[in-house]
Amino acid sequence: DAGVIQSPRHEVTEMGQEVTLRCKPISGHDYLFWYRQTMMRGLELLIYFNNNVPIDDSGMPEDRFSAKMPNASFSTLKIQPSEPRDSAVYFCASTRGNQPQHFGDGTRLSIL
Amino acid sequence: ILNVEQSPQSLHVQEGDSTNFTCSFPSSNFYALHWYRWETAKSPEALFVMTLNGDEKKKGRISATLNTKEGYSYLYIKGSQPEDSATYLCAPRRGGADGLTFGKGTHLIIQP
Numbered sequence: 001d002a003g004v005i006q007s008p009r010h011e012v013t014e015m016g017q018e019v020t021l022r023c024k025p026i027s028g029h030d031y032l033f034w035y036r037q038t039m040m041r042g043l044e045l046l047i048y049f050n051n052n053v054p055i056d057d058s059g060m061p062e063d064r065f066s067a068k069m070p071n072a073s074f075s076t077l078k079i080q081p082s083e084p085r086d087s088a089v090y091f092c093a094s095t096r097g098n099q100p101q102h103f104g105d106g107t108r109l110s111i112l
Numbered sequence: 113i114l115n116v117e118q119s120p121q122s123l124h125v126q127e128g129d130s131t132n133f134t135c136s137f138p139s140s141n142f143y144a145l146h147w148y149r150w151e152t153a154k155s156p157e158a159l160f161v162m163t164l165n166g167d168e169k170k171k172g173r174i175s176a177t178l179n180t181k182e183g184y185s186y187l188y189i190k191g192s193q194p195e196d197s198a199t200y201l202c203a204p205r206r207g208g209a210d211g212l213t214f215g216k217g218t219h220l221i222i223q224p
Contacts, residue, residue, distance in 0.1 A: 043214040100158030
């Protein structure tokens, strides 16, 4: 089992640019979660999908953030336009039912 | 948004000593409580998923108890070792919602 795979591991870009983070969940998992980790707020849930359908996006900070899951093996989190305050580590996690969530290694995003 | 509190925020423990810390959460509409261990520069790793009041789970030297009526869980580490140094996160899940709300964590440092 390859685990949850996120790319890129690190992203440095200038303010105003579009950023796309990618996630491949564990095969057979029906839930996918996007989290953001900051010093101030800790680990916060942004959005999650069940069977590729977005269920709760109430954690998405604003309209500049969007997420898609076109199929069971791929999801993206997009920020457009990016701002310095979006700098954080973004984690993707997947699970089946009420099993523990399996986290990817995260994407460390720096917006200059 | 659930109010999840973990205490203490940080803890220094001598190698070989036992320790414990607390997770408090709203008891209403409880569904499950997750515990995760998060080492620096890695991703969160699941320890336990607890659902029943009075539940006790154990994994090696680490164990956890759950009180859903009063809304708290304790995590115990027996005979702490340097490799136990990590941040321990708890995350309750409410009925009807699949997402987790993470506490800020207890940062545990084991001193040789």
